[in-house]
Amino acid sequence: MIDLIKLHKALEILKPNVQWTLLDDTDNTSLTEDLYNNIGWVTGEDSNGVAITTNTCPHSEITYAKVKAEMDKL
Amino acid sequence: MAQTLINNLSYSTLDATKLSGNLPAISGASLTGISGGKLLQTQSALFTSQSAHNSETMSASNYTDQITPSATNSKIFVQFNLRSHVYQASGTQAVSRLAIFRQINGGGYSQFFPATTSTCWGISVSSGEREFYGSPQISFLDTTHNTTNAIDYKLYARRSTSASGSVNVGGSSHQAQVILMEIAA
Numbered sequence: 001m002i003d004l005i006k007l008h009k010a011l012e013i014l015k016p017n018v019q020w021t022l023l024d025d026t027d028n029t030s031l032t033e034d035l036y037n038n039i040g041w042v043t044g045e046d047s048n049g050v051a052i053t054t055n056t057c058p059h060s061e062i063t064y065a066k067v068k069a070e071m072d073k074l
Numbered sequence: 075m076a077q078t079l080i081n082n083l084s085y086s087t088l089d090a091t092k093l094s095g096n097l098p099a100i101s102g103a104s105l106t107g108i109s110g111g112k113l114l115q116t117q118s119a120l121f122t123s124q125s126a127h128n129s130e131t132m133s134a135s136n137y138t139d140q141i142t143p144s145a146t147n148s149k150i151f152v153q154f155n156l157r158s159h160v161y162q163a164s165g166t167q168a169v170s171r172l173a174i175f176r177q178i179n180g181g182g183y184s185q186f187f188p189a190t191t192s193t194c195w196g197i198s199v200s201s202g203e204r205e206f207y208g209s210p211q212i213s214f215l216d217t218t219h220n221t222t223n224a225i226d227y228k229l230y231a232r233r234s235t236s237a238s239g240s241v242n243v244g245g246s247s248h249q250a251q252v253i254l255m256e257i258a259a
Binding site for chain 2: 022
């Protein structure tokens with residue numbers, strides 16, 4: 001499984017306070033593009049107080065290559 | 075060896091000293107008027123996955139299990155045992171909020187326990203980087219399901235505020251378990 005704290009730190013560098021979720025049941029120890037594409041980017045909240053998410057990143061500052069590069073530096 | 079002959083009559087009392095050795099098998103159907111066990115069924119699920127919840131709104135984890143009660147008035151004992159982890163680079167607190175959501179007959183999840191707010195845990199300090207690991211356990215009794223359809227319970231999590239950093243559930247090599255027990259009313 002990947003290091004979620006590293007992923008958090010990388011995303012905070014690219015876009016502070018970005019909201020996201022991720023379910024990781026893989027054996028990957030580094031971020032793959034497939035896993036990156038499973039990140040749920042929070043866009044709102046439904047009537048049950050649950051995050052509304054999209055797997056298409058709405059933030060231009062964030063791409064798989066940038067996130068991977070930042071994680072590799074950490 | 076002396077033997078006592080018990081003839082084929084009915085007895086209102088039977089001296090316990092007359093019962094020795096192996097007793098003959100008795101069909102359960104012949105036993106009446108007995109208050110049986112209260113535990114009707116158990117379900118459990120084991121997980122080693124992880125999830126990140128870096129938002130101020132609840133999102134689902136992988137931890138879930140399902141039970142189908144045999145009676146509408148039975149009680150469901152629910153227990154989630156897990157490892158959770160909060161991290162924050164700076165600020166004043168690293169706090170997560172956890173809650174169990176319930177779904178009946180596939181009708182969609184809504185927060186069930188606690189009914190409002192959530193179970194908070196983490197640390198609050200004046201400044202600096204902080205990382206905190208814990209093994210929260212959430213247990214409660216569901217007495218309001220009123221159904222014999224399938225019930226799903228699922229762990230949801232969020233960070234307490236935007237300043238609460240990163241909230242994670244599970245992790246490599248860390249087992250989590252969900253236990254559900256149906257208890258007769």
